[in-house]
Amino acid sequence: MDMNLVLDKIKAEMKPSMGCTEPVAIGLAVSRTCEMLKKPATHLDMIISSNIFKNAYSVQIPNAGTNGIELSCTLGFVLSKPGNTMEIFAEILPEQVQRAKKLVNDGFVSVKVLPSSEFYIECFAINDEERAHTITEKAHDNMILSEINGEVLIDKRTLSASESITNGFDITKYSFADFYEWANTIDVADLAFIKEGIDMNLAVAEIGMQKKYAIGVGPALKNLVGKGLIANDMLTEIKQLTAAASDFRMSGGNGSVMTFLGSGNQGIETMLPMAIFAKHRNIPEETLLRAEFLGMLVIMYMKYHVGRLSPICGATLAASGGAAGMTYMMGGNLNQISGAVQNMMGGVAGMFCDGAKGGCSLKLSVCAGEAVYSAMLAMDDSIIQATDGFISEKVEDTAKNLARLSHEGLADVDMKVIEIMMAK
Numbered sequence: 478m479d480m481n482l483v484l485d486k487i488k489a490e491m492k493p494s495m496g497c498t499e500p501v502a503i504g505l506a507v508s509r510t511c512e513m514l515k516k517p518a519t520h521l522d523m524i525i526s527s528n529i530f531k532n533a534y535s536v537q538i539p540n541a542g543t544n545g546i547e548l549s550c551t552l553g554f555v556l557s558k559p560g561n562t563m564e565i566f567a568e569i570l571p572e573q574v575q576r577a578k579k580l581v582n583d584g585f586v587s588v589k590v591l592p593s594s595e596f597y598i599e600c601f602a603i604n605d606e607e608r609a610h611t612i613t614e615k616a617h618d619n620m621i622l623s624e625i626n627g628e629v630l631i632d633k634r635t636l637s638a639s640e641s642i643t644n645g646f647d648i649t650k651y652s653f654a655d656f657y658e659w660a661n662t663i664d665v666a667d668l669a670f671i672k673e674g675i676d677m678n679l680a681v682a683e684i685g686m687q688k689k690y691a692i693g694v695g696p697a698l699k700n701l702v703g704k705g706l707i708a709n710d711m712l713t714e715i716k717q718l719t720a721a722a723s724d725f726r727m728s729g730g731n732g733s734v735m736t737f738l739g740s741g742n743q744g745i746e747t748m749l750p751m752a753i754f755a756k757h758r759n760i761p762e763e764t765l766l767r768a769e770f771l772g773m774l775v776i777m778y779m780k781y782h783v784g785r786l787s788p789i790c791g792a793t794l795a796a797s798g799g800a801a802g803m804t805y806m807m808g809g810n811l812n813q814i815s816g817a818v819q820n821m822m823g824g825v826a827g828m829f830c831d832g833a834k835g836g837c838s839l840k841l842s843v844c845a846g847e848a849v850y851s852a853m854l855a856m857d858d859s860i861i862q863a864t865d866g867f868i869s870e871k872v873e874d875t876a877k878n879l880a881r882l883s884h885e886g887l888a889d890v891d892m893k894v895i896e897i898m899m900a901k
Contacts, residue, residue, distance in 0.1 A: 478655070480663055482646040487773055491674050492618075493733040494563035494741055496539035496726060497833045499532035500549035501563050502617040502739075503598060507553030508561045510600040513609040513625040521550055521586040524599040527891040528786035530590045532833040534898055537691075537729030540569035541577075550586045551577035554602070563618060564733055592892050594883075596739075596786050615785060617739040648777045653801075653818075653872055656778070657811045660771035668766040674735035675748045675769070678722055681734050682749060685721030691728040691835030694842055695721025711757035712849055715750045719845040722749060723838035737773065737795070738780050742837055746795035747776060750845040751802045760806045768805045772798035775818060778873070782880040788890035789883050790828040792837070796844035797821040803852035815872040816860030820851035822875050823861035823868055829887065831894045 494501055503525070511518050525533075525546075533546045541548065555573050556565055580586070591597060598613040612622040612634075623631040686695050698717035702709045722745045726734050737744040751772060755765040776798035783789060800817040809817070825847050828840060854860070863870040867878040 478651075478659065480659065480667070483659065483774075484667055486646045486648070486777075487770070488670060490736075490738050490773075490777070491670070491744070492563055492736050493677065494617075494736045495565075495567045495731070495733045496729060496741075497532065497536040498563065498617050498736060498739055498741055499529050499833060500536060500538050500544075500546070501566060502613065503529070503533055503546065503549040504553030504556065504565050505561055505563060505618060506598045506600050506611060506613045506620070507550050507602070508557040508565060509620060509623070510602040510609045510611045511554050511557040512559055513623070513630070514602060514604060514607050516604045516606060518554060518602040518609075519585075519604045520602075521554065522601040522603070523550055523586060523588045524591060524597070525588065526591050526593040526595050526597040526786070527895055528594045528788075528830075529596065529598060530588075531830070531891055531894055531898070532786070534832055534895075536727055536833040537835075538569075539566040539729045540731055541566070541574050541729065545581070546588055547581045547586050548577055550588070551580040554580070554585075563736070567731075567733070590895070594784060594787055594888070594891050648774065649781050651778070653775065653778075653815050654811055656771055656774040657805075657814060659774065660767045660805065663767070663770065665763045665766055668770055671748075671766050671769045671773075672762070674737075674744065675752045677733065677735045678745050678748050679718070679752065681725055681730070681732050682718040682722035682745075684730065684732055685723075685725035686718070690721075690724040690730055691838060693724055694838040695719075695724050698842075711754065712846055714757070715753045715849060716842040716846045718753060719745060719749045720838040720842040723841045724835070727833065727835050727837055738777065738791075739785055740791050740795075742833075742841055743776070743791045743795040746792050746841050746844060747772060747798055750796070750799045750848055751806070754803050754849065755806060758806065764806055768802035771805050771814070772802035774798075775801045779876045779879070782876050783883050784880070787883045788829050788887035789826070789879070790830045790840055790844075792840045792844040793821065793825045793828050796825070796848040797851075799845070799848040800851040800855075803848060804855050807852065807856050809852075809856055813855045813858070813860075816858075817848075817852045817855035818872050819861050819868055819875060820854055820859075821847060822879060823865055824851065826867075826879055826882075829890055832898065
């Protein structure tokens, strides 16, 4: 296998983003659409999938002080300029927020929701002379169609989903045994970029511990330590720092995290627990980077079966990669590494996603802790059996079983979550 293809794919899936990535993706899609117009748009028509709606509905928009799908759209219009990225909301000014709110009140944008768990954002920006149209699909900044007044500028719709975003590397064609071999043999110098992501997310976690953001799970756990109610140990630090980073970003904090597979919370769950685990156990940096690399491959494999967005909480999958990486750092063999992932799936796979919001830090904290337990149980050769539920003998088959449960068994979950949200 050409490791350059693998590394390029992982690097492509690690991008800084400020705020929850769904409202950011909406704003970026609008920005890119409006860029094509010579005159300002007078109206936006948006079509988004149910999973986008669910994850953008409640979460705070960075520097805006509030939430809202329509507001994310109008902010994308107000901030539109060439070169915008997933950090588009980094420097919002109060007057821009007020202008965007007025546009919402004036009916500048309309939003239609598709009953689909796929990643889909379609934007029409129009004025009295022009009509710009884009489609963003499969990934947060993966624009597959761009046209202005019927003239097509970009059209990737004929490509398969994997071709459009994987640059020739299809991870589903490989196995956990391959990932284990790659982790052992890759030149660790090629993994230095992972350390940058770890450091970025640790910095955000430290900010999140300074005061109460969102529901303040991280600082609350610290307070419990101070009261002597829980231990001041590795497990607690893993849970509280992971939660604190999520607390900060989900409350619209003015700071970027390194995302993974399009999600900031997945980036946090992927990178922080393993890094804190390594600190407490005096694991060399080289081993940590190899473990992170292995964990990322595991997560990519599972996410490409289950889906980038799905009714299943992404923290469960990210923490499964973390469990694999922790087991690797403890010297676990392939069977134990696979077993740690199996343990995670047997323990937390039923956790569904009810949208992006402050409470996500609870789920991240739970999954981070379970990753530690799953890894340590696997090292003791205590591994869930294939006779249990959807668990199969091979971990790769368990991932496929989980995908089937997500696609078929939970197909109506997103729309039901939206129905409940709208009725509250």
